[in-house]
Amino acid sequence: MRRSEIAELRWRFIDLDRRVAHLPDTKNGNARDVPLSTKAITILSSLKEHSKPAADKVFDMRADAITRAFDRAVKRARERYEKTNSLCDESFLKDLRFHDLRHEATSRLAEIFPMHELTKITGHKDPRMLMRYYHPKAEDLALKLK
Helix, strand or coil: CCHHHHHCCEHHHEECCCCEEEECCCCCCCCEEEECCHHHHHHHHHHHHHCCCCCCECCCCCHHHHHHHHHHHHHHHHHHHHHHCCCCCCCCCCCCCHHHHHHHHHHHHHCCCCHHHHHHHHCCCCHHHHHCCCCCCHHHHHHCCC
């Protein structure tokens, strides 16, 4: 899901029984249903249990606040890494952005779903745009060539 889709996620559009989040307003203009993993269902169920009864938004924050929180978490992780590793890799967590998680998730989901299903999950209208997000590892492709 895109950052804006996460920020605008509403409880009324989440069906925990069907394991689906409905996104009525997406970047490409088409509504879509996103399948939810078992882990996502567990987390969302816990959030729902602890949310205010009248709350409709799943996350009470704006999209830019998600980015700032992510950046702070990356900074803390980088600082901890530098303190615990005397031979630290200079590039570790450098330039990591929230949007990079979408690339990673798309690549992992591509190992499970065929392209036509993956476009429905990620919300890409054009498979060519989806290919910008899909970064297969050569080793994984080689295993398919057996």
